[in-house]
Amino acid sequence: MKQILIVEDEQLIAELERDYLEVSGYKVDIAMDGEQGLKLALRGVYDLILLDVMLPLLNGFEVCKQIREHHQIPILMVTAKKEDIDVIRGLGLGADDYITKPFKPGELVARVKAHLARYERLIGTKEQKDEIRIQGLFIDNASRRVFVHEQEINLTTKEFELLIFLATNPNRVFSKDHIFERIWGFDAMGDAQTVTVHIRKLREKMEIDPSNSQYIETVWGAGYRFRV
Structure with a gap:
């Protein structure tokens, strides 16, 4: 129960x-x-x-x-x-x-x-890879742990889910609306601003310089892309 x-x-x-x-x-x-x-x-x-x-x-x-x-x-x-x-x-x-x-x-x-x-x-889920390694980023999907240059970072549930979604679809551009529907679902309350907040939080935790992101790129007028 x-x-x-x-x-x-x-x-x-x-x-x-x-x-x-x-x-x-x-x-x-x-x-x-x-x-x-x-x-x-x-x-x-x-x-x-x-x-x-x-x-x-x-x-x-x-x-x-x-x-x-x-x-x-x-x-x-x-x-x-x-x-x-x-x-x-x-x-x-x-x-x-x-x-x-x-x-x-x-x-x-x-x-x-x-x-x-x-x-x-x-x-x-068994659909995602157990491990993802990209440019100093290591995601252990089984234990839900994330490391950047061997330093572990603590992510919330939605931050982890968002990171997994982007990292398993590298170099693809997704609109804020698409990301919101994919991560939060059609029935969730909120809007694209929710995605902006979570992207900002991810950058603050993952990036040396959040304003010059190494991983999550803003594609102006289109959305976001995980850059590889």
């Missing part, structure tokens, strides 16, 4: 989310503040985390950031704000998707199912 952690300080919302997820066959725990949520998340027993942005003691962005330093499981952020900056910050820190309050419980369950299925396909 899949285990889900809900980090939400509004009790009625947390209990509603829990009830719908339990009816759908998931085991659910609830944390009412950011510090408790982080403590539970770091135990490593959960398959997905449903994380509110506005939390007491420790906000959702900081919780997401710290979880990503240890675990790559899907994180679905919940926000009452519709401003793009909140969404971009959340996705840039490693969140896989977001949902805006108020939402339909059925939509929430569908999102959870989709991200769990996507994550299982990602970690269980």
